[in-house]
Amino acid sequence: xxxxxxxxxxxxxxxxxxxxxxxxxxxxxxxxxxxxxxxxxxxxxxxxxxxxxxxxxxxxxxxxxxxxxxxxxxxxxxxxxxxxxxxxxxxxxxxxxxxxxxxxxxxxxxxxxxxxxxxxxxxxxxxxxxxxxxxxxxxxxxxxxxxxxxxxxxxxxxxxxxxxxxxxxxxxxxxxxxxxxxxxxxxxxxxxxxxxxxxxxxxxxxxxxxxxxxxxxxxxxxxxxxxxxxxxxxxxxxxxxxxxxxxxxxxxxxxxxxxxxxxxxxxxxxxxxxxxxxxxxxxxxxxx
Amino acid sequence: xxxxxxxxxxxxxxxxxxxxxxxxxxxxxxxxxxxxxxxxxxxxxxxxxxxxxxxxxxxxxxxxxxxxxxxxxxxxxxxxxxxxxxxxxxxxxxxxxxxxxxxxxxxxxxxxxxxxxxxxxxxxxxxxxxxxxxxxxxxxxxxxxxxxxxxxxxxxxxxxxxxxxxxxxxxxxxxxxxxxxxxxxxxxxxxxxxxxxxxxxxxxxxxxxxxxxxxxxxxxxxxxxxxxxxxxxxxxxxxxxxxxxxxxxxxxxxxxxxxxxxxxxxxxxxxxxxxxxxxxxxxxxxxx
Numbered sequence: 001x002x003x004x005x006x007x008x009x010x011x012x013x014x015x016x017x018x019x020x021x022x023x024x025x026x027x028x029x030x031x032x033x034x035x036x037x038x039x040x041x042x043x044x045x046x047x048x049x050x051x052x053x054x055x056x057x058x059x060x061x062x063x064x065x066x067x068x069x070x071x072x073x074x075x076x077x078x079x080x081x082x083x084x085x086x087x088x089x090x091x092x093x094x095x096x097x098x099x100x101x102x103x104x105x106x107x108x109x110x111x112x113x114x115x116x117x118x119x120x121x122x123x124x125x126x127x128x129x130x131x132x133x134x135x136x137x138x139x140x141x142x143x144x145x146x147x148x149x150x151x152x153x154x155x156x157x158x159x160x161x162x163x164x165x166x167x168x169x170x171x172x173x174x175x176x177x178x179x180x181x182x183x184x185x186x187x188x189x190x191x192x193x194x195x196x197x198x199x200x201x202x203x204x205x206x207x208x209x210x211x212x213x214x215x216x217x218x219x220x221x222x223x224x225x226x227x228x229x230x231x232x233x234x235x236x237x238x239x240x241x242x243x244x245x246x247x248x249x250x251x252x253x254x255x256x257x258x259x260x261x262x263x264x265x266x267x268x269x270x271x272x273x274x275x276x277x278x279x280x281x282x283x284x285x286x287x288x
Numbered sequence: 289x290x291x292x293x294x295x296x297x298x299x300x301x302x303x304x305x306x307x308x309x310x311x312x313x314x315x316x317x318x319x320x321x322x323x324x325x326x327x328x329x330x331x332x333x334x335x336x337x338x339x340x341x342x343x344x345x346x347x348x349x350x351x352x353x354x355x356x357x358x359x360x361x362x363x364x365x366x367x368x369x370x371x372x373x374x375x376x377x378x379x380x381x382x383x384x385x386x387x388x389x390x391x392x393x394x395x396x397x398x399x400x401x402x403x404x405x406x407x408x409x410x411x412x413x414x415x416x417x418x419x420x421x422x423x424x425x426x427x428x429x430x431x432x433x434x435x436x437x438x439x440x441x442x443x444x445x446x447x448x449x450x451x452x453x454x455x456x457x458x459x460x461x462x463x464x465x466x467x468x469x470x471x472x473x474x475x476x477x478x479x480x481x482x483x484x485x486x487x488x489x490x491x492x493x494x495x496x497x498x499x500x501x502x503x504x505x506x507x508x509x510x511x512x513x514x515x516x517x518x519x520x521x522x523x524x525x526x527x528x529x530x531x532x533x534x535x536x537x538x539x540x541x542x543x544x545x546x547x548x549x550x551x552x553x554x555x556x557x558x559x560x561x562x563x564x565x566x567x568x569x570x571x572x573x574x575x576x
Contacts, residue, residue, distance in 0.1 A: 021337075021341045022338065022341045022342070022345070025334055025337050025338050025341065026338070026357075028334055029331060029334050029335070029338075030361070030364065032327050032330060032331045032334070033331075033361060033364075033365065033382075034365075034368070035323075035327055036324055036327050036328070036331075036385075037365050037368065037369070037378075039320050039323055039324050039327070040324070040373065040378075040381065041369075041370060041371040041373065042320060043317060043320045043321075043324075044371050044372050044373050045371065045372075046313055046316055046317050046320070047317070048372065049309075049313050050310065050313050050314070050317075053309045053310045053313065054310070057310070069314075073318070073321060076318065076321075077321065077322075077325055080322070080325065081325070081329075082329060083329040083332050083333065084332050084333075084336065084392050085328065085329065085332050085388060085392060086415075088414075088415070089388045089391065089392075089415050090325075090328075092384070092388070092413060092414055092415065093328065093384055093385065093388060094321075096380070096381055096384040096413075097324075097381065100373060100377045100380070100381060103377065104372050104373060104377075118409070121406070121409070121410075122409075122414055125380060125384075126376075126380055126410055126469045126470075127374075127376070127377050127380065181414045182414075
């Protein structure tokens with residue numbers, strides 16, 4: 001009866017294997033994976049419901065990218081987080097999930113320029129189509145002509161001076177930001193023609209064009225009123241443009257801030273503009 | 289009583305908002321996110337248990353990277369998948385999770401060479417440290433000297449000829465593969481000094497050094513026996529090295545394949561080596 005013997009041996013071997021602690025733990029992990037998988041499928045169905053509801057509410061194109069909502073989701077999860085997964089990894093996992101759910105909502109086109117490939121690829125995972133452009137201006141033109149949903153540009157500076165051109169694009173606003181996953185530094189801004197939405201905490205960006213001789217006085221005025229100046233750039237021999245920001249907690253508060261800016265009365269030619277509003281998770285929260 | 293009036297108005301407004309379908313769906317999504325989050329935390333605890341069990345079983349360093357196990361997890365999930373999330377996205381989400389859980393198991397060092405930055409970054413997410421080397425040989429040296437856990441090198445070809453140098457590194461094997469997330473093509477191979485593990489379906493890689501005059505006859509012999517030749521390269525004026533593979537379903541089957549290769553008796557100087565075994569998800573499975 002060699003055949004029977006062999007089959008008993010195999011059975012005993014299998015039972016022993018099934019009793020090994022590692023085997024039992026791995027079976028538990030598989031069960032958790034199944035549950036996560038089921039929830040991801042269920043979440044996709046709900047995202048489908050969201051799209052249908054949005055279509056009912058609006059005849060025009062639906063807004064797929066919702067950075068303020070993403071921010072609130074992440075903040076809520078960070079608050080309830082515990083265990084050995086780092087907050088950075090938690091954010092990174094949810095960015096991956098959010099990218100996946102953006103991609104199932106329809107064709108979502110991203111354009112970007114500058115040396116920000118890595119951060120763009122990390123933020124908007126492999127499911128989303130991203131096209132790199134030679135210049136920031138060509139990104140803004142694409143956006144203005146509805147050839148893409150969002151444009152991502154390097155954080156404003158004297159060198160990355162796309163922000164001085166924004167006055168030519170009245171329908172484009174900054175609506176989001178991309179952070180370095182490790183340092184938490186804001187490395188790029190997201191621009192779109194969609195409506196500005198407010199999260200529970202936001203950074204509001206403004207530009208002012210001002211006569212050169214008033215530059216010092218106006219800068220002091222902004223600083224005294226709690227605004228932080230990011231960059232100043234000479235436009236003509238007689239005028240400067242200043243980019244500055246402040247933290248705000250609501251749309252109402254932003255209206256108040258704009259009233260403060262408008263209260264500066266020492267320059268008749270001043271032109272101030274709300275460039276956009278974006279939320280970003282504080283470094284302190286990421287680093288615990 | 290203006291105060292009371294206002295508070296009633298606010299309450300009514302809030303109740304109306306809470307009854308909006310979009311608000312209700314988003315609350316359901318938040319609940320699902322919480323459940324996924326809880327399961328991710330629970331899974332991390334089980335991964336900690338796995339590490340403790342591995343430490344009990346082995347006094348030497350524990351193996352963190354388990355491509356055969358990863359393969360089985362992905363295959364199982366693909367089989368039970370349904371809904372609007374693509375299989376590519378499903379794989380991409382789990383790769384992200386697997387990378388996170390690799391990173392919490394301890395310091396895991398990846399080295400790579402060649403033009404495979406994007407695929408390496410996609411496969412091993414931002415949680416894992418990856419160092420690019422100038423040459424494949426320096427990657428192999430790092431691996432041989434235990435300066436990293438795995439080395440990732442471009443798929444073997446005449447140009448990417450690191451595979452002809454493997455005969456100098458007896459303790460290094462191919463243990464895994466990296467696919468392009470869209471096409472499903474194998475773009476890179478993972479090498480390690482760790483033990484070869486078998487998934488439910490595998491690709492087994494071999495090299496043979498053979499006298500030049502026997503090249504044609506030996507190539508025919510391999511092809512007739514179901515092996516597929518990837519590359520042939522001239523070593524000296526009198527010898528060639530051939531890289532070839534076959535699909536296998538178990539370690540036992542691999543032993544049988546090696547016996548077939550060894551049955552070639554027309555070259556006394558032939559030297560055959562099992563280069564490694566790796567699993568990769570079939571393109572047909574990815575594309576449905």
